[in-house]
Amino acid sequence: MIPFFAPRANLPISADSTGRYLPWLVAMMVFLAVLALAGALAVGGVLDEWRRDVAGTVTVQIVPATGVDPASARAETDRRVAQALAVLRDRPFVASAEPLEEPRLVALLEPWLGASDLVRDLPLPRLIDVRIAADARPDLKALGETLREAVPGVSLDDHQVWLAGIIDLAEGLSLLGVLVVGLVAAATAATVVHATRLGLEVHREQIEVLHLIGAHDRYIAQQFAARMVGWTLEGGLIGLLVAMPTLMLVSWLAADMEQGLLPPFSLSFWDWMALALVPAGAALLALVTARMTVRRALRRMV
Amino acid sequence: MIPFFAPRANLPISADSTGRYLPWLVAMMVFLAVLALAGALAVGGVLDEWRRDVAGTVTVQIVPATGVDPASARAETDRRVAQALAVLRDRPFVASAEPLEEPRLVALLEPWLGASDLVRDLPLPRLIDVRIAADARPDLKALGETLREAVPGVSLDDHQVWLAGIIDLAEGLSLLGVLVVGLVAAATAATVVHATRLGLEVHREQIEVLHLIGAHDRYIAQQFAARMVGWTLEGGLIGLLVAMPTLMLVSWLAADMEQGLLPPFSLSFWDWMALALVPAGAALLALVTARMTVRRALRRMV
Amino acid sequence: MRFENVGLRYGNGPEVLQDVTFALGPGSFHFLTGASGTGKTSLLSLLYLARRPSRGLIGIFGRDITAMKRDDLPPIRRRLGVVFQDFRLLDHLSALDNVALPLRVAGVSESDIQKHVPELLTWVGLADHINAKPPTLSGGQKQRVAIARAVINRPDVLVADEPTGNVDDRIAFRLLHLFAELNRLGTTVVIATHNETLVRRFRFPRLNLAGGGRLEVLPPLADVEEGAAEGGSPAAPGAMAGVGPVPPASLAARSDG
Amino acid sequence: MRFENVGLRYGNGPEVLQDVTFALGPGSFHFLTGASGTGKTSLLSLLYLARRPSRGLIGIFGRDITAMKRDDLPPIRRRLGVVFQDFRLLDHLSALDNVALPLRVAGVSESDIQKHVPELLTWVGLADHINAKPPTLSGGQKQRVAIARAVINRPDVLVADEPTGNVDDRIAFRLLHLFAELNRLGTTVVIATHNETLVRRFRFPRLNLAGGGRLEVLPPLADVEEGAAEGGSPAAPGAMAGVGPVPPASLAARSDG
């Protein structure tokens, strides 16, 4: 009956203390909620990029065996490669493990050691290309240790172990971010609920008078809810308006610091839309709470 | 006059709506503040460990020049090393840059290529040990590019570039954490301020009566502040009590996920003390705000 | 309007009202008297449906209130006009908006409101305070706004709790003439009052609450030596005759709240 | 207690009080009369230091209030007792704690409070409601709690705004006897009232606020044919003589608030 955004000046629910403070409380909560949500979304985005970065492959190196007799040393090296392959193929998360052929090895080394013919005669280290099964989350460090125990002279590429660890960490962070968003959302909801109750408390007399004058519960709840929603929206928009420049600043700072090494802290169009919906969510929450609270309070009256 | 924790039942400031809702609002804000502070402290701790991990050194590799004449190729390689050294020593963040002697190089390569005499005759890559000035935050990626442009066949150790980037990112995160703590602290302060004002609004009549009965401003401010501090402390302790298990849970989850690769998410004794002080901080804030707000309101009366 | 063996107690306290039984005919006018704290406000609060009795039956407009669902009460409340002892005005609304409230709740058009409300406010002597908010009104002015709010809807039953406690006798008589005029137009009126002069002047039957929460119905109190005793005072009936009895036209004109 | 050319206006409105000049001797007793809305409450609010006048001088206890700093006012306020027109009781405190408030603010010991406060409450007829909270009290009971709070401290000046609007004449007379007894013990009393019967019965001089915010000092209003007119009513002076004039002992005994 009463339009939400242009409340009549003579609305029977007054705009005293509640109206002055509720919007600020909601503004703060929405501000925090938007920041937390943005953080979670952004970490999620970075994570996706990183995950694409780590090819699902790990390289295992095997130092060639040394000995007086080159032929037996080479045989020993081959045995070690076979051993390592057996260990690797035993793991459930290993999709495939293939040793690199010597010509390819030599080609790999050429930029380092020159194209000298000598290279071909060197006892070269062997490499095994290990393809990790999609979606598997292997403990590479443990794998490295197992290999080292089983086969002498084996090592995993350190960099990739590191990167996998970082991704694990980032996934933890992302989960934490989601947790924080949940918490902040709960806190925002609780704030709105409490503020609504507080408003009800402050306006109890007015509500009682309306009741005794013969207003229907629906009318009173509507009047009250309209006020609450108005204030919540007001506060929510303020919170959003303050949060946006803050996000831009953070995003700019992050871009500056990462030096292009990491995917930029960026949000997609849909991410931004989700953020913009936070105040609306708060208002909806206020609407539902206000109506329920007032209805329940009214039912306690005669 | 009135003890904070055992307010007389006949305190002239009533405990109606404000008393019922202020503690919950404060509890939520303190909860968030504690989580944010814990996050910032923990990231700070991890960062310290990581920083210790990256030795302040970077390794620059120079691929040997190839040519028909080994002597002239070697001279060309020496020239390249000298060039790279010049570029490196030109940087303000480079404390020292020393080429590794060939015997040490050979020793380094031995586990890879075996102790064969052949190695000594290979055109080996040269390494330069670059020591970064303490506290400098060099842009290694840019350095790598500059070197590549100036000297053919130069490269920086990738892993270290990566790690430096990660540290930069973590530092950004830590800064962000501090920023969030600041924001949440500000929000908590604002909540307490607004709740105090709201309380004042709700209790205006009571304060006016006390005033007209001949109570001194100090007495009224004290009564009011005692109430506000009591409620804030109550809320703050609730917030802290809920935040602690949450932190434990997060810490446990984090420890589980990092798989020992990264320093564990852990807080020192002093960190925990700092967290425990958050409710006290909120109460102090309430005390100061309540007194100031009441005093100011009273000064507006005759 | 019927009370049968009505009893009321607050919480676990003693019965404030005991075995109250009476019936008010449509269009009747009664004073409710009794010492302070005997339960007048409590009795009236049952009448204006702010409370349900602990026991007994209450019938209004031929319907049993005690058996009705709460959703059915608002239409009945709209046929009642109430002047609360503590006014209960909405502090943030102007006098006009306060008085207009029952009309707004009932969905009366804004143009009707703008026509009738100022007229009634002028009649109760608040022409200069139509847009004033209650906190800036004097005690007597607030009381008159409360009365205007109760009668604006031309209720079928008017319940007034101490409606003249904060005004002088001249205004009190004027207000009582308003009630009497409403009564003449068919409204049932019950007025709780401590003002003996009023009770004497307007010879309406009395409901008297004696100690112990029991109600007795008494005949009108005789106004002894009326003209002689207070002829010179501004409250004399002669003085009232000229101002009082003409009710605001709008009030008489309205058909049904 | 002196007013000199005092004027008061709210915001930019007209002057509610104009050139009010009068002096109340120590130990005097005055009624403040005037139609509703003429400024009685406004005048009293100047007296009990809730407002400063827009112009003019106000002297209390030989000191010029208008020139004093606000930090110096509390000691003066403690020598004043005020009954507000709208009571202003603290809803969350019991009747006892409400009445004890001025004593607590002044630092009186708890044992004295527990002795004197119930005595005074009993005297005003609230023996059964000592621990009741204001929302559960009737209008007249609240008013009596407000009066008890104003007199508990045996103030040097008692200011009462319509202190008998919600009680019947019997209690009103009893309360006025209390005020008169305080007055006999040296308290200066000013009572704003609409109750003409009271003004006639207690023959104290009147301050009358006429239209336009001007004040005139009038002699006591004569009580015409006192005994003859209302001899049979419970409010008759004969009836009062037995109950009224004995003030609570504690009130007489206390030396200085």
Ligand SMILES: Nc1ncnc2c1ncn2[C@@H]1O[C@H](COP(=O)(O)OP(=O)(O)OP(=O)(O)O)[C@@H](O)[C@H]1O
């Ligand atoms: N909400 C309540 N809870 C408990 N007791 C109450 C409540 N309201 C009133 N009472 C008690 O019921 C009794 C009757 O109160 P009520 O207000 O009906 O008296 P009244 O006749 O209107 O008095 P007055 O003339 O002083 O207004 C009083 O003793 C009062 O203390």
Ligand SMILES: Nc1ncnc2c1ncn2[C@@H]1O[C@H](COP(=O)(O)OP(=O)(O)OP(=O)(O)O)[C@@H](O)[C@H]1O
């Ligand atoms: N706070 C205020 N702001 C503006 N105007 C006010 C304020 N308080 C009172 N007034 C106006 O001042 C005038 C005098 O009010 P006051 O309350 O002093 O009257 P009163 O003599 O006490 O009346 P009553 O007998 O009805 O209590 C009234 O017209 C009122 O509207």
Ligand SMILES: [Mg+2]
């Ligand atoms: Mg009553």
Ligand SMILES: [Mg+2]
């Ligand atoms: Mg007044």
